[in-house]
Amino acid sequence: MRRTALTIAGSDSSGGAGIQADIKTMMANGVYAMSAITALTAQNTTGVTAILNATPEFLGQELDSVFTDIFPDAVKIGMVSERELICVIAEKLKQYQAKNIVVDPVMVATSGARLISEDAIDTLKQELFPLAAVLTPNIPEAEELTGMHIEHADDMIAAAKKIAEQYHCAVLCKGGHQLNDANDLLYFDDHYQWFCGKRINNPNTHGTGCTLSSAIASNLAKGYNLETSVERAKDYISGALAAMLDLGAGSGPMDHGFAIINKYTQEEED
Numbered sequence: 651m652r653r654t655a656l657t658i659a660g661s662d663s664s665g666g667a668g669i670q671a672d673i674k675t676m677m678a679n680g681v682y683a684m685s686a687i688t689a690l691t692a693q694n695t696t697g698v699t700a701i702l703n704a705t706p707e708f709l710g711q712e713l714d715s716v717f718t719d720i721f722p723d724a725v726k727i728g729m730v731s732e733r734e735l736i737c738v739i740a741e742k743l744k745q746y747q748a749k750n751i752v753v754d755p756v757m758v759a760t761s762g763a764r765l766i767s768e769d770a771i772d773t774l775k776q777e778l779f780p781l782a783a784v785l786t787p788n789i790p791e792a793e794e795l796t797g798m799h800i801e802h803a804d805d806m807i808a809a810a811k812k813i814a815e816q817y818h819c820a821v822l823c824k825g826g827h828q829l830n831d832a833n834d835l836l837y838f839d840d841h842y843q844w845f846c847g848k849r850i851n852n853p854n855t856h857g858t859g860c861t862l863s864s865a866i867a868s869n870l871a872k873g874y875n876l877e878t879s880v881e882r883a884k885d886y887i888s889g890a891l892a893a894m895l896d897l898g899a900g901s902g903p904m905d906h907g908f909a910i911i912n913k914y915t916q917e918e919e920d
Protein backbone atom coordinates (compact mmCIF):
# COMPACT_ATOMS: atom_id res chain seq x y z
CA MET A 651 0.00 0.00 0.00
CA ARG A 652 1.16 3.52 -0.78
CA ARG A 653 2.70 5.25 2.24
CA THR A 654 1.52 8.75 3.13
CA ALA A 655 3.08 11.86 4.63
CA LEU A 656 1.68 15.18 5.87
CA THR A 657 3.46 18.51 5.84
CA ILE A 658 2.32 21.20 8.27
CA ALA A 659 4.10 24.33 7.03
CA GLY A 660 3.91 27.65 5.21
CA SER A 661 3.33 28.14 1.49
CA ASP A 662 6.19 29.65 -0.56
CA SER A 663 4.77 31.37 -3.64
CA SER A 664 8.06 30.85 -5.47
CA GLY A 665 7.76 27.09 -5.03
CA GLY A 666 11.26 26.30 -3.75
CA ALA A 667 10.69 26.08 0.00
CA GLY A 668 7.82 25.45 2.41
CA ILE A 669 4.78 23.38 1.46
CA GLN A 670 5.73 23.35 -2.22
CA ALA A 671 9.22 21.94 -1.56
CA ASP A 672 7.74 19.42 0.86
CA ILE A 673 5.14 18.09 -1.56
CA LYS A 674 7.63 17.85 -4.43
CA THR A 675 10.09 16.05 -2.17
CA MET A 676 7.53 13.61 -0.82
CA MET A 677 6.32 12.79 -4.30
CA ALA A 678 9.87 12.31 -5.59
CA ASN A 679 10.49 9.99 -2.64
CA GLY A 680 7.50 7.85 -3.50
CA VAL A 681 5.00 8.78 -0.80
CA TYR A 682 1.55 10.34 -1.13
CA ALA A 683 1.79 13.95 0.12
CA MET A 684 -0.81 15.93 2.08
CA SER A 685 -0.64 19.44 3.53
CA ALA A 686 -2.00 21.61 6.32
CA ILE A 687 -1.01 25.18 5.54
CA THR A 688 -0.03 27.35 8.52
CA ALA A 689 0.59 30.56 6.53
CA LEU A 690 0.76 32.01 3.05
CA THR A 691 3.98 33.81 2.22
CA ALA A 692 4.49 36.18 -0.70
CA GLN A 693 8.04 35.16 -1.41
CA ASN A 694 10.59 34.67 -4.14
CA THR A 695 14.29 33.87 -4.34
CA THR A 696 15.20 37.38 -3.20
CA GLY A 697 12.99 37.67 -0.11
CA VAL A 698 9.65 37.51 1.68
CA THR A 699 7.34 40.51 1.21
CA ALA A 700 4.24 39.41 3.13
CA ILE A 701 2.95 36.72 5.47
CA LEU A 702 -0.69 35.84 6.08
CA ASN A 703 -1.20 33.33 8.89
CA ALA A 704 -4.01 30.80 8.94
CA THR A 705 -6.34 31.14 11.90
CA PRO A 706 -5.88 28.49 14.59
CA GLU A 707 -9.46 27.31 13.96
CA PHE A 708 -8.82 26.83 10.25
CA LEU A 709 -5.53 25.01 10.84
CA GLY A 710 -7.33 22.74 13.29
CA GLN A 711 -9.92 21.94 10.63
CA GLU A 712 -7.24 21.17 8.06
CA LEU A 713 -5.66 18.73 10.50
CA ASP A 714 -9.00 17.13 11.40
CA SER A 715 -9.76 16.66 7.70
CA VAL A 716 -6.47 14.90 7.07
CA PHE A 717 -6.25 12.74 10.17
CA THR A 718 -9.87 11.51 10.07
CA ASP A 719 -9.54 10.30 6.48
CA ILE A 720 -6.03 9.48 5.22
CA PHE A 721 -3.86 8.88 8.28
CA PRO A 722 -0.28 9.98 7.56
CA ASP A 723 2.58 7.53 8.13
CA ALA A 724 4.83 10.50 8.92
CA VAL A 725 4.41 14.21 9.65
CA LYS A 726 6.82 17.02 8.86
CA ILE A 727 6.41 20.39 10.59
CA GLY A 728 8.03 23.50 9.12
CA MET A 729 7.20 27.21 9.43
CA VAL A 730 4.71 27.97 12.22
CA SER A 731 5.02 31.56 13.27
CA GLU A 732 2.50 32.05 16.07
CA ARG A 733 1.93 30.50 19.48
CA GLU A 734 -1.75 29.73 18.95
CA LEU A 735 -0.98 27.83 15.74
CA ILE A 736 1.72 25.79 17.48
CA CYS A 737 -0.72 24.91 20.29
CA VAL A 738 -3.35 23.67 17.83
CA ILE A 739 -0.79 21.49 16.06
CA ALA A 740 0.39 19.97 19.35
CA GLU A 741 -3.18 19.33 20.47
CA LYS A 742 -4.16 17.60 17.21
CA LEU A 743 -0.98 15.53 16.95
CA LYS A 744 -1.61 14.24 20.47
CA GLN A 745 -5.32 13.70 19.85
CA TYR A 746 -4.66 11.60 16.74
CA GLN A 747 -1.50 9.94 18.09
CA ALA A 748 0.52 11.00 15.07
CA LYS A 749 3.77 9.12 14.54
CA ASN A 750 7.13 9.72 12.90
CA ILE A 751 7.05 13.47 13.54
CA VAL A 752 9.93 15.48 12.04
CA VAL A 753 10.17 19.06 13.34
CA ASP A 754 12.21 21.55 11.34
CA PRO A 755 12.46 24.54 13.71
CA VAL A 756 12.25 27.12 10.92
CA MET A 757 13.23 30.57 12.17
CA VAL A 758 14.83 32.54 9.33
CA ALA A 759 14.59 32.06 5.53
CA THR A 760 17.74 31.67 3.41
CA SER A 761 17.01 35.18 2.16
CA GLY A 762 17.13 36.53 5.74
CA ALA A 763 13.43 37.03 6.54
CA ARG A 764 12.26 36.08 10.04
CA LEU A 765 9.57 33.38 9.88
CA ILE A 766 8.67 32.95 13.57
CA SER A 767 7.78 35.52 16.21
CA GLU A 768 10.22 35.71 19.15
CA ASP A 769 7.61 34.71 21.70
CA ALA A 770 6.56 31.63 19.71
CA ILE A 771 9.96 29.98 20.08
CA ASP A 772 9.28 29.03 23.72
CA THR A 773 5.93 27.51 22.73
CA LEU A 774 7.65 25.55 19.96
CA LYS A 775 10.07 24.15 22.53
CA GLN A 776 7.43 23.34 25.12
CA GLU A 777 4.66 22.00 22.91
CA LEU A 778 6.16 20.53 19.76
CA PHE A 779 9.71 19.41 20.51
CA PRO A 780 8.62 16.72 23.00
CA LEU A 781 6.40 15.17 20.28
CA ALA A 782 9.18 14.95 17.71
CA ALA A 783 11.01 11.82 16.62
CA VAL A 784 13.72 14.12 15.27
CA LEU A 785 14.45 17.85 15.21
CA THR A 786 16.48 19.30 12.33
CA PRO A 787 18.02 22.66 13.35
CA ASN A 788 20.63 24.37 11.21
CA ILE A 789 23.51 26.05 13.01
CA PRO A 790 21.87 29.43 13.77
CA GLU A 791 18.77 27.58 15.00
CA ALA A 792 20.85 25.27 17.20
CA GLU A 793 22.59 28.37 18.60
CA GLU A 794 19.27 30.03 19.35
CA LEU A 795 17.91 26.88 20.98
CA THR A 796 20.93 26.28 23.22
CA GLY A 797 22.39 29.75 23.75
CA MET A 798 25.71 28.22 22.67
CA HIS A 799 28.09 29.60 20.07
CA ILE A 800 28.78 26.97 17.41
CA GLU A 801 32.09 27.36 15.64
CA HIS A 802 33.52 23.86 15.24
CA ALA A 803 32.28 20.31 14.61
CA ASP A 804 32.64 19.56 18.34
CA ASP A 805 30.29 22.42 19.13
CA MET A 806 27.68 20.83 16.85
CA ILE A 807 27.92 17.61 18.90
CA ALA A 808 27.60 19.49 22.20
CA ALA A 809 24.62 21.54 20.99
CA ALA A 810 22.79 18.53 19.53
CA LYS A 811 23.38 16.57 22.75
CA LYS A 812 22.01 19.43 24.83
CA ILE A 813 18.84 19.72 22.73
CA ALA A 814 18.34 15.92 22.57
CA GLU A 815 18.64 15.53 26.34
CA GLN A 816 16.34 18.44 27.05
CA TYR A 817 13.51 17.34 24.76
CA HIS A 818 14.06 13.55 24.70
CA CYS A 819 14.21 13.29 20.93
CA ALA A 820 16.83 12.77 18.23
CA VAL A 821 18.53 15.89 16.82
CA LEU A 822 20.06 16.35 13.39
CA CYS A 823 22.28 19.43 13.45
CA LYS A 824 22.88 20.49 9.85
CA GLY A 825 26.31 21.71 8.87
CA GLY A 826 25.16 22.83 5.44
CA HIS A 827 26.77 25.81 3.85
CA GLN A 828 27.57 27.57 7.12
CA LEU A 829 30.02 25.21 8.81
CA ASN A 830 31.67 21.86 8.38
CA ASP A 831 30.82 21.43 4.71
CA ALA A 832 27.72 19.38 4.02
CA ASN A 833 28.28 17.25 7.13
CA ASP A 834 25.32 16.81 9.45
CA LEU A 835 25.41 15.43 12.98
CA LEU A 836 22.72 13.08 14.28
CA TYR A 837 22.51 12.74 18.06
CA PHE A 838 20.21 9.98 19.28
CA ASP A 839 19.97 7.34 22.02
CA ASP A 840 22.98 8.83 23.83
CA HIS A 841 25.34 8.60 20.90
CA TYR A 842 26.11 10.49 17.73
CA GLN A 843 26.74 9.73 14.08
CA TRP A 844 28.06 11.96 11.32
CA PHE A 845 26.38 12.00 7.91
CA CYS A 846 28.95 13.35 5.52
CA GLY A 847 27.85 14.81 2.22
CA LYS A 848 30.00 16.04 -0.63
CA ARG A 849 29.74 19.81 -0.79
CA ILE A 850 28.13 20.81 -4.09
CA ASN A 851 29.21 24.13 -5.47
CA ASN A 852 25.72 25.46 -6.10
CA PRO A 853 24.61 28.87 -4.78
CA ASN A 854 20.96 27.90 -5.27
CA THR A 855 20.05 26.57 -1.83
CA HIS A 856 16.58 28.06 -1.31
CA GLY A 857 14.57 25.49 0.63
CA THR A 858 17.32 23.00 1.45
CA GLY A 859 16.15 22.70 5.06
CA CYS A 860 12.50 22.07 4.08
CA THR A 861 13.60 19.54 1.49
CA LEU A 862 15.84 17.58 3.84
CA SER A 863 13.22 17.31 6.62
CA SER A 864 10.54 16.21 4.13
CA ALA A 865 12.85 13.60 2.65
CA ILE A 866 13.53 12.26 6.14
CA ALA A 867 9.78 12.15 6.87
CA SER A 868 9.13 10.37 3.56
CA ASN A 869 11.66 7.67 4.39
CA LEU A 870 10.32 7.24 7.92
CA ALA A 871 6.86 6.87 6.33
CA LYS A 872 8.25 4.07 4.17
CA GLY A 873 9.43 2.25 7.29
CA TYR A 874 13.17 2.97 7.24
CA ASN A 875 14.82 3.61 10.60
CA LEU A 876 16.09 7.08 11.46
CA GLU A 877 19.72 6.56 10.41
CA THR A 878 18.75 5.09 7.05
CA SER A 879 16.15 7.82 6.54
CA VAL A 880 18.77 10.53 7.11
CA GLU A 881 21.24 8.73 4.81
CA ARG A 882 18.66 8.48 2.03
CA ALA A 883 17.50 12.09 2.55
CA LYS A 884 21.10 13.33 2.23
CA ASP A 885 21.46 11.35 -0.95
CA TYR A 886 18.27 12.87 -2.36
CA ILE A 887 19.19 16.47 -1.51
CA SER A 888 22.67 16.02 -2.98
CA GLY A 889 21.07 14.88 -6.23
CA ALA A 890 18.63 17.80 -6.23
CA LEU A 891 21.51 20.28 -5.69
CA ALA A 892 23.78 18.56 -8.22
CA ALA A 893 21.11 18.92 -10.93
CA MET A 894 22.14 22.63 -10.98
CA LEU A 895 18.76 24.21 -11.66
CA ASP A 896 19.29 27.95 -11.94
CA LEU A 897 16.13 30.06 -11.57
CA GLY A 898 15.45 33.50 -10.13
CA ALA A 899 17.60 36.46 -9.21
CA GLY A 900 18.53 35.30 -5.71
CA SER A 901 19.41 31.95 -4.14
CA GLY A 902 17.24 29.77 -6.33
CA PRO A 903 15.36 26.52 -5.79
CA MET A 904 16.72 23.01 -6.29
CA ASP A 905 15.52 20.53 -8.89
CA HIS A 906 13.23 18.40 -6.75
CA GLY A 907 12.21 16.33 -9.73
CA PHE A 908 15.71 15.32 -10.80
CA ALA A 909 15.08 11.67 -10.02
CA ILE A 910 11.75 11.44 -11.83
CA ILE A 911 12.48 10.65 -15.43
CA ASN A 912 9.63 9.26 -17.48
CA LYS A 913 7.77 9.88 -20.71
CA TYR A 914 6.16 13.05 -19.34
CA THR A 915 9.39 14.67 -18.19
CA GLN A 916 11.65 13.77 -21.12
CA GLU A 917 9.83 15.49 -23.95
CA GLU A 918 10.30 19.19 -23.27
CA GLU A 919 13.94 19.43 -22.10
CA ASP A 920 16.21 21.51 -24.30
Ligand SMILES: Nc1ncnc2c1ncn2[C@@H]1O[C@H](COP(=O)(O)OP(=O)(O)OP(=O)(O)O)[C@@H](O)[C@H]1O
Binds near residue numbers: 855856888
Ligand atom coordinates in the same frame (compact mmCIF):
# COMPACT_ATOMS: atom_id res chain seq x y z
N1 LIG B 1 26.22 23.15 -1.03
C1 LIG B 1 25.76 22.04 -0.47
N2 LIG B 1 26.17 20.83 -0.92
C2 LIG B 1 25.69 19.68 -0.39
N3 LIG B 1 24.80 19.64 0.62
C3 LIG B 1 24.36 20.80 1.11
C4 LIG B 1 24.81 22.07 0.61
N4 LIG B 1 24.17 23.05 1.29
C5 LIG B 1 23.37 22.44 2.17
N5 LIG B 1 23.48 21.10 2.09
C6 LIG B 1 22.76 20.09 2.87
O1 LIG B 1 21.39 20.43 2.79
C7 LIG B 1 20.72 20.05 3.98
C8 LIG B 1 20.00 21.26 4.53
O2 LIG B 1 20.95 22.06 5.23
P1 LIG B 1 20.94 23.62 5.44
O3 LIG B 1 21.91 23.93 6.52
O4 LIG B 1 21.11 24.27 4.14
O5 LIG B 1 19.47 23.83 5.95
P2 LIG B 1 18.75 25.16 6.31
O6 LIG B 1 19.74 26.23 6.60
O7 LIG B 1 17.76 24.82 7.37
O8 LIG B 1 18.00 25.49 4.97
P3 LIG B 1 17.03 26.71 4.63
O9 LIG B 1 17.89 27.65 3.88
O10 LIG B 1 15.98 26.10 3.79
O11 LIG B 1 16.53 27.26 5.93
C9 LIG B 1 21.82 19.51 4.92
O12 LIG B 1 21.84 18.09 4.80
C10 LIG B 1 23.08 20.11 4.36
O13 LIG B 1 24.21 19.36 4.71
Ligand SMILES: Cc1ncc(CO)c(N)n1
Binds near residue numbers: 662728765
Ligand atom coordinates in the same frame (compact mmCIF):
# COMPACT_ATOMS: atom_id res chain seq x y z
C1 LIG C 1 7.25 29.08 3.72
C2 LIG C 1 8.68 28.89 4.04
N1 LIG C 1 9.03 27.93 4.93
C3 LIG C 1 10.34 27.73 5.23
C4 LIG C 1 11.33 28.49 4.63
C5 LIG C 1 12.77 28.27 5.01
O1 LIG C 1 13.56 28.00 3.96
C6 LIG C 1 10.91 29.47 3.68
N2 LIG C 1 11.82 30.25 3.05
N3 LIG C 1 9.60 29.64 3.42
